[in-house]
Structures are given as structure tokens and as C-alpha cells.
């Protein structure tokens with residue numbers, strides 16, 4: 406009985422000494438002591454960026470930890486973020502792909518999960534020069550405005566239903582529909598939802614693929630980080646293959662529908678399916694890349710928009726002073742006898758500060774997406790070996806008390822005092838990342854988020870249901886790569902414009 410115990414204890418102590426020796430001689434960033442086999446897998450609490458802020462207080466602004474045998478490094482201040490995203494931009498621009506991500510991206514043949522290299526440079530160029538050009542975004546503006554006005558109409562209709570005595574709505578439902586319809590129309594050129602909010606069969610299939618993908622991708626799978634345990638996860642391989650077949654079948658049907666439509670009409674539409682299929686030869690894109698890019702847009706664009714607007718609305722309900730100030734600006738610029746359109750946004754400077762302030766406190770991707778070191782690098786004086794996963798804690802940057810005055814206060818005026826850029830130039834504020842992997846959908850996202858907020862606040866005064874106090878709003882995040890509010894926001898809209906302005910403009 407004693408011998409196995411002594412043996413295990415000795416192995417454990419040797420392991421700890423080995424890791425400590427490695428950390429000291431390899432000059433790795435400090436961090437919590439890893440367990441054999443699992444590393445720090447079970448030390449991390451579910452809301453990771455909050456856990457990382459606690460660890461930064463113990464180990465300093467740069468620290469490392471292990472998932473299985475995989476080394477991870479986290480940076481938590483602006484100076485270190487700059488070293489990752491500017492000084493070492495190319496060295497640290499690969500991606501870490503789990504098995505499900507490898508599967509869905511065909512080993513990184515898309516954009517999001519591609520390692521940095523000739524393929525990445527090619528598809529990124531395609532995104533910048535063809536997909537996200539100001540011209541294409543402008544051409545797609547009617548879709549965005551159509552969806553935003555449909556949202557206003559639905560909110561008005563549902564809050565006035567006889568059965569809704571309290572007039573309370575779960576806002577996320579409406580924001581989610583705008584995001585879903587916008588991103589599917591932009592990407593697949595189709596609206597899968599009717600005016601009553603009912604999703605058709607093809608749309609249900611799309612939603613099921615997304616949900617299933619999240620379920621498979623979100624499972625904590627030890628085999629990812631402990632290579633010699635992979636054999637134990639065979640069932641999951643089968644689930645992945647089934648998901649892959651389903652996704653490919655769905656996408657190919659839509660691609661085929663648009664190819665036929667182009668042949669019949671001779672017209673190429675602005676959405677991404679037509680854009681990619683007509684550019685496929687010029688950019689030498691495989692079918693896997695076309696399919697991968699289409700799904701990149703769905704996964705990157707769908708939740709982030711709804712999340713951003715929900716957090717902003719929570720802050721505006723908590724801060725009626727700010728809400729009223731936005732409404733005064735809207736009344737001054739637009740008046741009360743017409744509705745907002747996207748061209749008004751440039752004149753709504755206070756609203757733009759509100760968007761920034763909300764993204765500072767609630768970035769929807771608080772750890773960006775994980776980067777991976779393609780080469781040995783140095784950050785903060787420590788070595789980052791090739792193959793390490795590197796996280797930038799954008800959530801921590803936005804709340805750093807050394808940088809921001811009263812960081813936890815929602816105070817948009819701070820951006821009047823100091824004009825801080827949010828498009829990757831100011832390393833203290835990086836909701837879209839920075840450097841070569843910065844979010845390509847950034848301008849589209851800012852337009853849509855600002856337009857949604859402008860419409861919501863121009864049309865309605867927003868308050869809490871009877872009996873609910875400001876302190877009752879749960880401002881905690883749910884775990885995950887993207888961070889919804891843990892408890893969906895329930896609010897009461899009170900119309901503030903004349904009735905004819907609540908109709909859906911198509």
C-alpha cells in the first residue's frame with residue numbers, strides 16, 4: 406500500500422521540479438503550478454478573463470499556465486498587448502485549432518482558423534479588397550436598415566399585445582433576430598425568417614448546425630491537450646464527421662441555388678456567396694475555402710452584434726442620464742418626424758461615445774481569439790516558445806485602473822476628454838483586436854451596432870419592469886469565447902415618436 410503511494414508522490418515531485426526547472430531555465434512567464442497530465446485545466450474558473458485578472462494580481466501582468474501539456478500565455482496590460490500585436494505581430498499570428506475547429510476549417514483552409522502564411526495572406530486580401538469594401542457595405546445598407554426597422558416594428562407590436570400586461574420584453578430575442586437576419590442575408594443571400602419571426606426549414610437546419618457546432622466545440626476535451634489520450638475520444642470524431650457532412654450539404658445547396666439564379670438572371674448580387682463564387686478562379690479558392698469563409702462570417706458576426714447591443718442597453722437602462730442625453734442628441738439631429746438612417750450616424754457623436762464606452766466595459770470577445778506563436782518570441786522580457794497559445798485579455802485592458810479614470814463607471818464623456826481609437830491603434834482599448842489579425846468586419850459591426858442603438862433610443866424610452874431596481878440587473882458574463890450577459894435583459898419600451906414611424910420600412 407505504501408509503495409504505490411511513495412511512487413506516485415515521487416513522480417509528482419519529480420514532475421513539479423521538472424516544470425519549475427523548465428520555467429526558470431526557459432525563462433517562461435510565471436504562473437500557477439501545473440498538475441501532472443491535466444496542467445491547470447481545473448484551476449481555471451469558467452469566466453476565464455475574470456480568472457485571468459485574479460491571476461494577474463498574483464503573478465503579474467504576463468503569466469503562463471498549462472492546459473494539459475499545452476503552454477498558454479496571457480497578457481493583461483496595454484504595453485504587453487502592444488508587444489504581442491505590434492512588435493511580435495507576425496511571430497504570434499498563428500491560430501490554435503482544437504479538433505472540432507480543425508474539422509470545420511479543413512485544417513485552417515478558411516480565414517479565422519488559418520495559420521499565418523500564403524493562404525492566410527490571400528484570403529485576408531480577398532476580405533479587405535472584395536468582401537468588406539466601403540462600396541459593398543454601402544450596397545448592403547438597405548438590408549441592414551430593413552432589419553433594424555423590422556425590429557422596431559416587432560418591439561412596438563409585442564409590447565402592445567393585450568396579453569403583455571407588464572409591457573416587458575426580453576430584448577435579446579429582438580437583437581438576435583436582427584443579427585441572424587443581417588448576417589444570413591449578407592453571407593448566404595437569404596432571409597430564413599418570415600415577418601412573424603418564424604424560421605423556415607432551411608433556417609432551422611442552419612440554426613441546428615450552429616448550435617451543434619457550439620455544443621461539440623464547447624466540450625472540455627482532455628484529448629485536445631494531452632496527445633496520448635486522444636484514442637479515448639473516438640465517439641467525438643464520429644460526431645465531428647457527421648457535423649461536417651451536414652454543414653457541407655447545407656452550404657452546397659445554397660451555393661447551387663445562387664449559381665442557378667445567376668445563370669437565369671445574369672445578375673451577380675452583393676452578398677458573399679455570389680461574391681466568392683464569382684471570385685473563386687481569380688483568387689484560386691478551393692470549395693473548402695469558400696465554404697469555410699461563409700461559415701466564418703456566420704460564427705464571427707452573428708452573436709457579437711447582439712451581445713454588444715444588449716450590454717449597451719443594460720448600461721443605458723442603468724444610467725438614465727446617459728440614455729436621456731443620447732435621446733436629446735437624436736432629437737436635435739433627426740427630430741421627431743422621421744426615422745434615423747445610417748448616414749445620420751456621423752452626426753451622432755455622443756452616441757458614438759456610448760458605443761465605445763460599452764465596448765470598453767463589455768467587449769464581446771474579451772480574450773479576442775487565441776493566437777499561437779509561429780516562432781520563438783520575447784514578450785515582457787520572457788520567452789514565448791513556438792507553439793504557445795497567446796491570449797490578450799482585452800477585458801482587463803478596458804478596466805485597467807492605471808489607465809482609465811474610474812474604470813468601472815459607465816461614463817461616455819471620457820471619450821470627449823480623450824479621443825481614444827477603437828480600431829487597433831490604441832493598445833489600451835482593443836475590442837476588435839489589432840495588427841494583421843484585426844477583425845475585418847469591424848466597420849460593418851460598428852455601423853450596425855450604432856444604427857440599432859440609434860433606432861432603439863429614438864423610438865423608445867427604456868426602463869426596468871415595475872419593482873425591478875437598477876442594482877437587480879445582473880452584470881455578470883456567461884462563460885465562453887463570446888460573452889452574453891449571464892441573465893438576459895428584460896426591459897419596458899415606451900414609445901416616444903408618432904405612431905406612423907413604427908411601421909416596417911422595406
Ligand code: HEM
Pocket residue numbers: 516517518529701702703705706707709710713768769770773774775776835836837838839841842843844845846847849850851854
Ligand atoms: C461588435 C462586433 C464584433 C467584435 C467586437 C469583433 C471582434 C473581433 C476580434 C477581437 C477578433 C479577433 C482578432 C484577433 O484574433 O487578433 C475578430 C476576428 C474576426 N472577426 Fe470580428 N468582431 C465583431 C463582428 C464581426 C462581424 C460582423 C464579422 C463579419 C461579418 C466579423 C468577422 C471576423 C473575422 C472573419 C475574424 C477573423 C480575422 C482573422 O483571423 O484574420 N466580426 N473579431
